[in-house]
Amino acid sequence: MSRDIVLSNERLSAEISYPGEKYNGSRFDWSGFITQVTLDGKHTFCVKESLETGKGSGGCGLCGEFGIREPVGYDETPVGEYFPKIGVGLLKRPDMEPYDFFRKYEVKPLDINVIIHKTSADLSAVMPIHNGYGYIYKKSISLCQNRLKITYLLENTGEKKISTTEYCHNFIGIDNNSIGSSYSLKLPCDIHPEGVSGEIIVKDKEISWPDSLSGEFYSQFKDFDCCGSSTWELYDSESEAGVKETDDFVPQKFALWGSKHVASPEAFVNIHIEPGEKQTWSREYEFL
Structure with a gap:
């Protein structure tokens, strides 16, 4: 055990x-x-x-x-x-x-x-x-x-x-709620996705998802310097809860992976x- x-x-x-x-x-x-x-x-x-x-x-x-x-x-x-x-x-x-x-x-x-x-x-x-x-x-x-x-x-x-x-x-799923329109991922700078696969919605400094999300999604974000700030925040309006990560390093890259039950923001050092x-x-x- x-x-x-x-x-x-x-x-x-x-x-x-x-x-x-x-x-x-x-x-x-x-x-x-x-x-x-x-x-x-x-x-x-x-x-x-x-x-x-x-x-x-x-x-x-x-x-x-x-x-x-x-x-x-x-x-x-x-x-x-x-x-x-x-x-x-x-x-x-x-x-x-x-x-x-x-x-x-x-x-x-x-x-x-x-x-x-x-x-x-x-x-x-x-x-x-x-x-x-x-x-x-x-x-x-x-x-x-x-x-x-x-x-x-x-x-x-x-x-x-x-x-x-x-x-x-x-590997985050807040209160086991499915990834969809109740979730948002906020970043400290305008983001420029590359290699996008799956269903993600990018607008300025925020990422969201449709309720119709199916299958996996993935993207990397280029030029992710953000003037030395390294922070992201994932929030779920259904549970009214969220998580915010703050790092003491400027990421070598930032990536996002997930599927219907999980969202994974990833800051690389x-x-x-x-x-x-x-x-x-x-x-x-x-x-x-």
């Missing part, structure tokens, strides 16, 4: 899966896999990536991923050998095909240490040097009133530079760390 880490204060509760229990795949960060957030004992925000058993890649709630397009060390790894997936462990390269984040790779998992307090959890892992790559990874999740903050620290202890990206997938150096970043979620 899987366990949950439960953080709580007077406004919020957050359920976090112990590393490797509810999720043990090769895509998402095993540390700090947040499966549910509840506001005032009433409003819930987290849903599964897919409602159909066996479909999707096992995502749920607020879960991160390193290297969706920039896998560390993959291209230099021979077939049958292992490359590092930050937050997961070592993945085995099965053939000469390009890396595919949706593919299931054999995993040698990280040993992730967990320290739990009433309103916070600290997770950490040390990746021994492998093919010149090594790191110390620390993540802290904390609650303060109606806010949940995730802070990250990645230290390069290896011999090679770490160059990749990280984002939080944010660029990671470039020389040997002996470290990088920190954070995301703060305000539940409204």
Whole structure:
């Protein structure tokens, strides 16, 4: 039976899966896999990536991923050998095909240490040097009133530079309400979508959806600098609840994915760390 880490204060509760229990795949960060957030004992925000058993890649709630397009060390790894997936462990390269984040790779998992307090959890892992790559990874999740903050620290202890990206997938469905005309996604600047698929409505700084939404939707947004501001807010007028994410970095890119039951705004952070150096970043979620 899987366990949950439960953080709580007077406004919020957050359920976090112990590393490797509810999720043990090769895509998402095993540390700090947040499966549910509840506001005032009433409003819930987290849903599964897919409602159909066996479909999707096992995502749920607020879960991160390193290297969706920039896998560390993959291209230099021979077939049958292992490359590092930050937050997961070592993945085995099965053939000469390009890396595919949706593919299931054999995993040698990280040993992730967990320290739990009433309103916070600290997770950490040390990746021994492998093919010149090594790191110390620390993540802290904390609650303060109606806010949940995730802070990250990645230290390069290896011999090679770490160059990749990280984002939080944010599988959100407020009170399990379907995505439609009651939802709106507000961004801090005029947005310029590219590669749009599915049914999304873009007007100035806001995205909405029709009630007739069917199938998946996806878009990336170019020129997403917004004068250094990185904030989005997803609101559902039916439940009169929403969530706002504020980051301390300018996104490398911003993307939006979803389907009828889920909307996933995604802000990507660029990671470039020389040997002996470290990088920190954070995301703060305000539940409204």
